[in-house]
Amino acid sequence: MKNVTFCVIEGKSFAFYGGIIVSVFFILLGLFAAYNMEHHGHIITGMNNQVVWGMPHVFAIFLILAASGVLNVASISSVFRKIFYNPLARLSVLLAITLLIGGLSVLVLDLGRPDRLVIAMTSYNFKSIFAWNIMLYNGFLLVCAVYLWFMMQRSMQRYYPTAGLIAFTWRLILTTGTGSIFGFIVAKEAYQTAIMAPLFIALSLSLGLAIFLLVLLIDCWETNCSLGEGILRRPKKLLGILVAGVFYFVLVYHLTHLYFTGRHGVEYFVLADGGIYTVLFWGGYIFLGTIFPILLLYHERFTKSRLSVASAALLTIIGGISLLYVIIIGGQAYPMEIFPGKEIISSSVLNSPTMYSYIPSIWEIMLGISGIAIAAFLTVAAVRILPFMPRSLADTDIDETFKG
Amino acid sequence: MNVSIQNRRSFLKKSAAITIAPGVLLYSISQAHHAEKPVKSTTRWGMLIDTNKCVGDCTGCVDACTEEHNLTEDVPVEIKPTWIRKVTLRDKQTGRESSLPIMCQHCENPPCVDVCPTGASFKRDDGIVIVDRHICIGCRYCMMACPYKARSFVHEALENQKPHSPRGKGTVEACNFCVYRIDTGVGPACVEACETEGHQAIIYGDMNDPDSAINQKLKEVSSSVLRPDLKLNPGIRYQGL
Numbered sequence: 001m002k003n004v005t006f007c008v009i010e011g012k013s014f015a016f017y018g019g020i021i022v023s024v025f026f027i028l029l030g031l032f033a034a035y036n037m038e039h040h041g042h043i044i045t046g047m048n049n050q051v052v053w054g055m056p057h058v059f060a061i062f063l064i065l066a067a068s069g070v071l072n073v074a075s076i077s078s079v080f081r082k083i084f085y086n087p088l089a090r091l092s093v094l095l096a097i098t099l100l101i102g103g104l105s106v107l108v109l110d111l112g113r114p115d116r117l118v119i120a121m122t123s124y125n126f127k128s129i130f131a132w133n134i135m136l137y138n139g140f141l142l143v144c145a146v147y148l149w150f151m152m153q154r155s156m157q158r159y160y161p162t163a164g165l166i167a168f169t170w171r172l173i174l175t176t177g178t179g180s181i182f183g184f185i186v187a188k189e190a191y192q193t194a195i196m197a198p199l200f201i202a203l204s205l206s207l208g209l210a211i212f213l214l215v216l217l218i219d220c221w222e223t224n225c226s227l228g229e230g231i232l233r234r235p236k237k238l239l240g241i242l243v244a245g246v247f248y249f250v251l252v253y254h255l256t257h258l259y260f261t262g263r264h265g266v267e268y269f270v271l272a273d274g275g276i277y278t279v280l281f282w283g284g285y286i287f288l289g290t291i292f293p294i295l296l297l298y299h300e301r302f303t304k305s306r307l308s309v310a311s312a313a314l315l316t317i318i319g320g321i322s323l324l325y326v327i328i329i330g331g332q333a334y335p336m337e338i339f340p341g342k343e344i345i346s347s348s349v350l351n352s353p354t355m356y357s358y359i360p361s362i363w364e365i366m367l368g369i370s371g372i373a374i375a376a377f378l379t380v381a382a383v384r385i386l387p388f389m390p391r392s393l394a395d396t397d398i399d400e401t402f403k404g
Numbered sequence: 405m406n407v408s409i410q411n412r413r414s415f416l417k418k419s420a421a422i423t424i425a426p427g428v429l430l431y432s433i434s435q436a437h438h439a440e441k442p443v444k445s446t447t448r449w450g451m452l453i454d455t456n457k458c459v460g461d462c463t464g465c466v467d468a469c470t471e472e473h474n475l476t477e478d479v480p481v482e483i484k485p486t487w488i489r490k491v492t493l494r495d496k497q498t499g500r501e502s503s504l505p506i507m508c509q510h511c512e513n514p515p516c517v518d519v520c521p522t523g524a525s526f527k528r529d530d531g532i533v534i535v536d537r538h539i540c541i542g543c544r545y546c547m548m549a550c551p552y553k554a555r556s557f558v559h560e561a562l563e564n565q566k567p568h569s570p571r572g573k574g575t576v577e578a579c580n581f582c583v584y585r586i587d588t589g590v591g592p593a594c595v596e597a598c599e600t601e602g603h604q605a606i607i608y609g610d611m612n613d614p615d616s617a618i619n620q621k622l623k624e625v626s627s628s629v630l631r632p633d634l635k636l637n638p639g640i641r642y643q644g645l
Contacts, residue, residue: 041560041573048482049556052544112542112557112574119539123522130521130545186515186634187551338506338552338630342493345501346460349489349553355482 004087006387015222016380023377030370033363034109042112046359051332055360056110058324059368062207063103063375064137064178065200065320068171069208070095073235074147075171078164084231087390091219092212093148093167094388095379097141099211102375104137106367129180136174143167152386175201182327189266190331193256199249203320206242209235210316215379217310219389226394236309240297243316247290250323262337269334270326277330280322289319329358445529448512449581450611450639451595452618452627453504457605460492460503465606468597469507472582473569477560485556485571487579488594493645502645505594505606508533508554508579509630509638516546516555516578525576530610531639532581540575547576551631554578611639 009016036044047054073092077085108114121138124131147163150156179200185191213235220227254271257263270277293312295302302308333356349355383389469488470476477484488507494500514533516525524540527533535546547555555578562571568584571577582592590596595606609618627641 038574042557043479043483043559048480048559049484049486049547050482050553052547052557112544112576113540116539116541119522120541120543123539125517125520125523128519128521128545130519130543134521181545184519185548187549332548336551336553339491339493340631340633341496343496344491345494346492347489349481349484349486352481354480357482 005391006087006090007389007391008385008387009219009223009383009389011384013222016384019376019380023373023380026366026373027370027377029366030106030109030368030373033366033370034114037110037363037367038114044361045364046361047364048355048358050355051329051358053328053332054358055364056106056367058321058328059371060103060106060110061178061328062321062324063099063106063371065175065204065324066207066211067096067099067103068140068175068178069204069206070099070212071144071167071171072205072209072238073212074151075164075168078151078161079168082234084234087393088212088216088231090148090151090388091215091383093144093151094382095212095215095375096171096208097144097148098375098378098382100137100141100144101378102371102373105374106371109367110364129177129184133174133177133181136170136177140167140170140174143170171204172201175204178204182331187336188331188334189257189263189337190270190327190334193253195249195253195256199246199253202242202245202249203323206239206246206316207320209239209242210313210320213239213313214310214317216393217306217313219383220393223389225389226392228394231393232306232309236297236303236312239312239316240294243290243293243297243319246320246323250285265337266331266334270330274326274330274333277326277333281326281330284322285319285326288315289322293319333358443528443530443532443587446612447530448611448639449510449531449586450608450618450641451592452607452621452625452641452643454605454607454643455502455504456644457603458503458505459601459603459605460490460501462601462603463490464597464601464603465505465594466490468593469579472566472593473571474562474564474566477562479559483557483559485558485577487554487556487577504642504645506552506554506630507594507640508550508581509552509636509640510579510581511639512637514636515549515551515634519545519549521545528583532583532586533578534580534583535576535578537570537572537575537577540572542574542576544576550578551634551636 045054070092073085074089074096076082077089077092108117111117120134124134126132143163143166147160147167150160150163176197179197182191183194183196213232216227219225254267257267270281272278274281293315296308296312296315297303335356466488473487475485475487488505490503490505492501492503510531510533512531514525514527517527517533520526521543522539522541524536524538525533525546526536542557544557547557555576557576558571558573561573565571569580582590582594585592591608595608598604598606607618607621609616611618611622613619622641625643627643628645629638629641
């Protein structure tokens, strides 16, 4: 292993300024949306008393999962001691921090009372998995910051593996907590299952690695940093395994539901008769987000091309967002069984057709995208200020014994 | 002669009304729970709803709740605050129809209280589940968790609120069992409305008090709760469902 040197990006290119301008623009749009939602109330969103969590939550949970998963690369480097990943560890931890800040910003700005954030931070109900998550998210930011400090300061490097192990454990607990937000809901048939936690862990790993690969490819393209085939090969193969891993948990989740007679209704809804949810499940998640990326990553015809790696990563993200949309919004849109064995023949609310439909408003989409913009802005600013990027990622610069 | 007897009877009736009514009133006030005193965990407020007496097209309880808490926003049904709703059901096997109101079930083990991150959703010692509007951050997790779809989110700014039932944009709300009335010895508005309509389909009271009407009725008739499989032990029970 050679000594890798790190540098700040020059920050003079068109892509750098373009990235900053675009992300600031979307952040401002998001803040404008949040102001309107706060001023007029959630009446301007598509959310209602049935679908209480909408598009902002899909984006927020996507970013939170990605934040946890993007730490993969640093964990493989410091916990599993794979030297090939060492030069990328700094960027990995940086992305974990920025993505989480992006996700939490969306979550907070969507609250009915975002001005009461201090209450959320000071008044805890310790039985609530949501309260646990607040602590896990804040703790994760702290753990990652310390991890990064130990990683970057030479005198603290002996503590670096310990910090890496703590961060690795923390993020597994964090994603377990995020999955359990749904797993602990007894009221809704689509949730209330322990498999939500491992499913969310697997999803976080695949989303995180996909985002990391995209950022790495874009960054190396923008800075003309040489990126070796060897360093790309390992995460590329790992991404394929993780996409397959998510599919395994999704399969077990649906098989379990299909086995329970009482849950056939919700399965029929998601798999066959749910409109947008069915389309997103089969088209978005299964075809675009699972089959295509695996094909692009493993088929000999595509596997050598960087474009196919970038496409596979992008499709994994599209698939992940589709799956989250189906789980989060589809799970709420399916009516609850309040009266088993009975059919509702009249109710002003319970059998209103508009009650169960959800169409995201432009405000929600603006707010959601601003979370990605916040993460992008913070990442670009950080790599401009501090040396996160290795000067070269050519295979022989990382490992002189590399033979291709 | 007849006129004088009638006058005497009328005089006695009025005298009785004038003397007994304040006595009954004073007695009920003296027996009422004092609003300043802490509630007791020995009390468990509850309702027994007789679906055989509940009339399908009557919305007296819903109207009374709307009036009592000023739930008058002119918004689409999917975002309209609904603390109580009327439902007509048909048994899939037998075809038997029944009508009933459904509101917050004031569970003994409320999922909304379990999941609330700040503790804004809480259960009083006397079993009433309410939301502390001062610390509700509007995350809506309680709405996800409620198996009875009993909670509403205030989607827009409110006007002309009732001082006894404050509400707030961006917070979650649900039936509060007219807690301020209960604390002064008066029954919930929906119960009163049902009596006024002449149906008397709802009995309310302390389910733990062996002398209460609800306690005695629950001993006498077979009642059920909604979603008994969840083992939440709701305070709202249904007869004839």
